[in-house]
Amino acid sequence: MIKNRNKELFESEILMAENINLRNNIQVVNNEKLSLESELNKKKKIINVIKDKYKKNIGRLLEKFNQKDRHIYEFQSFIIDELNNLKEVILRENENMHFDETLMNNKFMNISFHLDILTKKLEEKMTISIIE
Numbered sequence: 001m002i003k004n005r006n007k008e009l010f011e012s013e014i015l016m017a018e019n020i021n022l023r024n025n026i027q028v029v030n031n032e033k034l035s036l037e038s039e040l041n042k043k044k045k046i047i048n049v050i051k052d053k054y055k056k057n058i059g060r061l062l063e064k065f066n067q068k069d070r071h072i073y074e075f076q077s078f079i080i081d082e083l084n085n086l087k088e089v090i091l092r093e094n095e096n097m098h099f100d101e102t103l104m105n106n107k108f109m110n111i112s113f114h115l116d117i118l119t120k121k122l123e124e125k126m127t128i129s130i131i132e
Contacts, residue, residue: 080119087115 090111 076122076125080122083115083119083122087112087119090115
């Protein structure tokens with residue numbers, strides 16, 4: 001009986017030692033886990049800072065491009081208006097001319113025709129750039 005009791009005590013001491021060892025291992029693993037979580041949080045913060053910075057930079061770039069597009073569109077509109085005004089002036093001049101009308105009519109009509117073509121091409125480009 002004493003031998004059995006000694007054997008049980010010895011086994012319980014072994015179990016207690018294993019239990020203590022397992023608890024120590026659990027504590028080490030928990031410490032490593034906390035350390036890794038801390039590093040992960042730091043890296044997440046860095047990533048978020050970088051993301052925010054890039055979002056702001058991309059936003060600024062898009063704003064600049066949109067502003068340039070507006071300026072280009074305004075310039076193209078100005079050119080179209082000026083071409084149309086020039087065409088009107090040429091047509092008015094054509095109506096006021098009294099000498100050799102056939103020759104002058106052809107010249108003015110050719111100029112007017114080319115102005116129409118330029119205007120249409122520019123309007124097409126503007127339409128394409130707006131669609132894009």
